[in-house]
Each structure stands twice: as structure tokens, then as C-alpha cells.
Amino acid sequence: MANPTNVLSSGIEIIGSIRFSNDMIIDGKIDGEISSDKGRVTIGENAIIKGDVTAGEVKVYGKVEGKITSQRCELKDKSRINGDIKSKVFSMEEGAQLSGRTDIGG
Secondary structure (H helix, E strand, O other): OOOOEEEEOOOOEEEOOEEOOOEEEEOOEEEOOEEOOOOEEEEOOOOEEEOOEEEEEEEEOOEEEOOEEEEEEEEOOOOEEEOOEEEEEEEEOOOOEEEOOEEEOO
């Protein structure tokens, strides 16, 4: 497997930190930090994240309460973010909600 994808499906709840290196899809509830040096994380529509998210690329379809730090961040139309975002490349679809500050570029 060249690029395995880790999946945490809906119905899974984790309290604690998650560290990964490739791709991760999260559709459950996480109460803790999610981090990867260069990996990609997709936060699914059913996901509820309470904690900071750090990864190379972050795509959000669900809810995040915490800071997002990435090279590339995409907020999809039904996403709800309560926290700051620091990213080199940032996009936000119509309908997405962001309550926090953004630091884009650099």
C-alpha cells in the first residue's frame, strides 16, 4: 500500500491525541489534538472535533472547536469552525461558518 488511508468512522469517540503520517478521514467524535507533519486529514460531515488540528492539508465538512494549522485548508459548505485558522492556502465555500481569526499566506 503506497498511501494507506486511516478511517475513524461515525460512532467512534476518542478522548486523547491522534498522530498520523499519511491520510486520515475522521467522521466520529474526537476530544483531543489531531496532528501530522505532512499528512492530509478530512473531517467528515458527522465529525465533531474538540481540539487543535495540525496537518499538511485539512478539509472540513463537519465541526471543529479549536485552532487549525496547515499548509492548505478548505472549509466545505456545511462546516462549522469555532477557532483560529493559520494556513498558507485557504478556501471557504458559501455556507461554511467560521468564528475566529485567519492568518493566511506566508
